[in-house]
Amino acid sequence: MxxxxxxxxxxxxxxxxxxxxxxxxxxxxxxxxxxxxxxxxxxxxxxxxxxxxxxxxTLERAKSLLHESRSLLEVADTLGLSSGSRLYDHFVQLEAVTPGEYKQQGAGLVIEHGVHDTPFGQAFVALTPRGVCNFSFLDNKAPDAPLAALARSWPEAELREAPSRTQEVINTMFDGSKKPDRPISLHVSGTNFQISVWRALLQIPPARVVSYAQVASAIGNPKAARAVGLAVGANPIAFVIPCHRVIQQSGKLGGYHWGETRKQAIHAWEAARYE
The missing domain is CATH 1.10.10.60 (Homeodomain-like)
Incomplete structure (x- = not known):
């Protein structure tokens, strides 16, 4: 074990x-x-x-964090940033797949991938030349499922196993002893709504939480909490796009694509390092 x-x-x-x-x-x-x-x-x-x-x-701690959380846009304004989506640009840079790239379906593109140990179990990592396009926890399963999903998303791309390259991503994500020399770049495909939600998630500081309703308000659509939940569940980059920092208004953790136990584990890990 x-x-x-x-x-x-x-x-x-x-x-x-x-x-x-x-x-x-x-x-x-x-x-x-x-x-x-x-x-x-x-x-x-x-x-x-x-x-x-x-x-x-404890539930009380989660409720306290939610109570302390101001709106994501208010936090961005306090820091004098031009837009909420830029709050953590010095840590993570997110680029959406362009319509032209989507139409080409990866033609002429090499996507490197690998499987690595992390503090939260094994994970599958995939990189395009513009950044990480997939990060999925495996739960001790073979990487066939995320690899097949990658092939469906980029049917014309060349998929190449390159663990030495993807190991660099793991080191940047989890090795707190080394300060990264460049931001983590993400290259994601999603609807405009999904992209706006994922950008909002990048504004949530480590060891802090917000509710689905707060995310909906932050993207200018306060009645879209349920749709926000679906977009959070569709997040293709586990951990880096921190969907684990979104919880229910009641203070309960709520669901998580990679399991509630892992969500609890990530919260404890982040609290130990950032609080």
């Missing part, structure tokens, strides 16, 4: 019993480790102790 699989098992156990605050001994026994070894494993992975993670997981 991988470290992440063991951690995920522990997180599911903790989440199902968060109201009664299970002890370190109980959690460790559930994943068949001694309390000492489990605490060391969890702290090495998350950067926080299991006790601190229990605090991160």
């Amino acid at each position: 991988s470290d992440y699989a063991r951690i995920a098992d522990a997180i599911t156990f903790i989440a199902s019993r968060v109201e009664r605050q299970p002890s370190l001994e109980e959690i460790a026994a559930h994943v068949h480790l001694s309390p000492f070894h489990f605490q060391r494993l969890f702290s090495r992975w998350a950067g926080v102790t299991p006790k601190r993670y229990l605090q991160v997981l």
Whole structure:
């Protein structure tokens, strides 16, 4: 069993019993480790102790974060930026597929791809010359599904396995010890509405959350919370486009394309590093 699989098992156990605050001994026994070894494993992975993670997981904390969140556009205005979509341009640059590129269906294009370990399990990464076009968690499955989806999206492109190239993306995303020398570039295909939602998500700071309604308001369509949810679910770049930072108005995490346990894990990981 991988470290992440063991951690995920522990997180599911903790989440199902968060109201009664299970002890370190109980959690460790559930994943068949001694309390000492489990605490060391969890702290090495998350950067926080299991006790601190229990605090991160509470509904009250989520509600407090939502209450503190101002509208995304208000945050952008406070920072003096020309538009909300530019708030995190110094971290991530998002470019939409042009109509011409879409029509050509990838003709003459080489897309490099690879599979890598991450703090949240294995992930499939694909790159066009303009940036990351897909990042999908695999849940210990073969990458056949995201590779097939990539071929359907770009039927005329040459798909080339190049893990040494895609490893650079993983290093930039998850290695906090190194400051990236350039922003992560994303090259995504979606409707105008989806693109506007994904740009809005890039404005949410790490370890913070917003509701679907707040995202809808930020893109100038306050009645479109349900449509925002669909666009969030269609996000092709896991983690970098942070759909995990959108939760229900009640404070509950809500659904996640790559599993609610992983969403909980990412929240704990980000809270340990950015709060």
